[in-house]
Amino acid sequence: MFFTGVSVVGTVFMAIQYVAYAGWSVLIKRVNEALSAWVLPGGVLMVLIFGLGLINNDIFHWTLPGIMTKGSATYDAIIAGKSGFLSVPFYLIRTISYVVIWVVFTNKLRSLSLAEDLNGGTEYFHKSITASALFLVLFAVTSSMSAWDWVMSIDTHWFSTMFGWYVFASWWVSGIAATTLCVIFLKQAGYLRFVQAGHLHDLGKFMFGFSIFWTYVWFAQFMLIWYANLPEESVYYNQRLGGFNNQYTWIFFFNLLINFAFPFLVLMTRDAKRQMIMLKIVSIAILIGHWFDFYLMIMPATMQAENGFIIEIGTAMVFLGSFLLLITKRLSQASLIPIHHPFLDESVHHTT
Template sequence: MASVHAIPSIEERFEFTSGAKRNLLIGGAIGLALIIIGAFLLANGSGHEAAHGAEHAAAAGADHGATAAQHEAGAAGGHGGSSWMTRIWANIWLNAVYFTGISVIGMFFMSYNYLAQAGWSVVFKRIPEALPSFLPVTGAVMLITFFLGGHDLFHWTHEELYDASNEGFDAIINGKKGFLNTPFFLIRLVLYFVGWYFLWTVLRKASLEEDQIGGLTNYDKSVKYGTAFLVFFAVTSSTSAWDFVMSIETHWFSTMFGWYTLASWHVTGLAVITLMVVTLRERGYLKAVNHSHLQDLGKFVFAFSIFWTYVWFAQFLLIYYANLPEEIIHYKERFSGYGGIYRAPFFINLILNFFFPFLVLMTRDSKRTHSILKLACWSIIVGHYFDFYNNIMPGTVGANAGFGPVEFGFILVFACAFIWFVSAQLAKANLIPRNHPMLEESLHHDIA
């Protein structure tokens, strides 16, 4: 075990073994098989599901007594025979958004550490540095999904909503067409991923060059581009949340939703980083990581799980207090809409993302204990999947949602692909940056 007085060798190379690759391929194959089986079952039961979807959507519209509810319920449950395919698209979109957040938070974590000139995180810096390598995958998946299934997922893509002479004309959605239109949406989607990935490649290249030549040139360059990313992400973290998630329920909006999604992405990314540090440490890597590093990571996870809860509660309280029909529809659908199928995920979300990590990470020693850190991180990783599930599924598939082979299959496929890309990136460089100017500070990090 590393201590501040006995510094181990910083020469460590992660080995992405053939066995690990084989296991990931098997996991991906199992996930694909589950998707095929699930799609077959959904397709054969599509007529039954569609009928129930329409019934629940109509009931939701009647209960809410609002035009907004009718439009959103119709968009979610009124596709008839195509409802099973909508569930496929919705699951692809959900996992792409979820893993996009985890990936981009690696860049976010590096950037604010560069801007703050923080030295404590240097010894495990290569882990968040590897996460954004998955962004091209999720970006491509989202682009393809929008082209093929966007009409099923996003109600605002229906042309009849904008024709005043048409029976389906929607004045509210028509008022948003300057922002919510297909060409501008696609431009923004491409801009997000190109901007995030380009800035990451600059930082990654500078980091690898720093390993070879040392000096401050690449560090100064990293600070500059990391700051540029923070400025860019300050805007795009909110606008991407509006586009990827909030625009699904086109009538509903929240001015806090950008912060809410960033908080969800951020704490999930921190949980993934912490889990990877602990896992690698248990496998004999990252010997320079000591209990003080683990405690700081645990404090980050603890603090931002509370921050996410604060934003969640602030959004909920304002909407509850105002009690406006066009706002409370979002929560009514999740509490009592569609036969109450979203009530359980709603409360699981709160338990896994706040109550459990809050209770287990309160003490100092818990943040230094591998098993407790892993429990808390897994709770947050699973919990925030439910968070995005609860934000995306009601507006896309409505009463036809559920947890079955399709859901588990897509989670497995995306997770295996994510681990593959991150592992391949970790194997490309020394696990500890050799010539980082703050390496000594990180090696001697002590908050006893």
């Protein structure tokens, strides 16, 4: 889920730049397109994994046999009250719909971009704006609903009206960090020679700003639940902060340290946002930190005290290798500079 979110942010970032008529980001556009290469295989894997989880009843508590049947030994009135939304067929339809929408618009923007390179003109640029506007509206809905389905429904009794924003914030800042890291590696390898300190500065500002935004959503959600201290709400944080013999407590505090305190302090100055070494360190930290963020969202409710940790790290490395393989393959399939983009000259001469 983490890598799929990072990947779709490549499409979202590109769509926002189109709708905003932004010129500064044209030189890094192909990096966004490369990141989005994982959307299709990642989405297919998500459907398969969650599909198997629904069959085996080992991810979602609400799939246990009889849990929505009155009179059953496993009957749960609260979960039964959500039966209209938490049904296996409807869940699979929603999950497949999210993936299809993301894949269709990712492929559409990529094909328009390549056609623009081949034929020139502004026709493809305007078509990209239209497709981007429609995609952003659909993504605003599907990103929140996917957070409810894929993560929040694991803790079936618990809910938060801020959870869609929370997951999006984690995805978004991770996607910006991945984009920044790719741009820096390409720049240091001799590619993207027109990318200057101004472009890196803007990416650094995005990471800095949205690390604060993620913290704002995190604190707003945590503070309200902690202050109210209602058992049906606080159970979520009780599991992660002191529950299961404090197994997740260190991750809880590490999450705040690496995802807020570290990027906030390191990227506070203007110079830091323009230095490749500083941006590289912070980008890696953010990607590691938000992988732990998703780990903390999912593992206490699914594995409780039985998590292997080393197994999860190994699995993440397999996904990372596959993710990088597709990104590098996508980068090699087209020019790294969109030569016929109408705002290319503005991007080349961009300064901050």
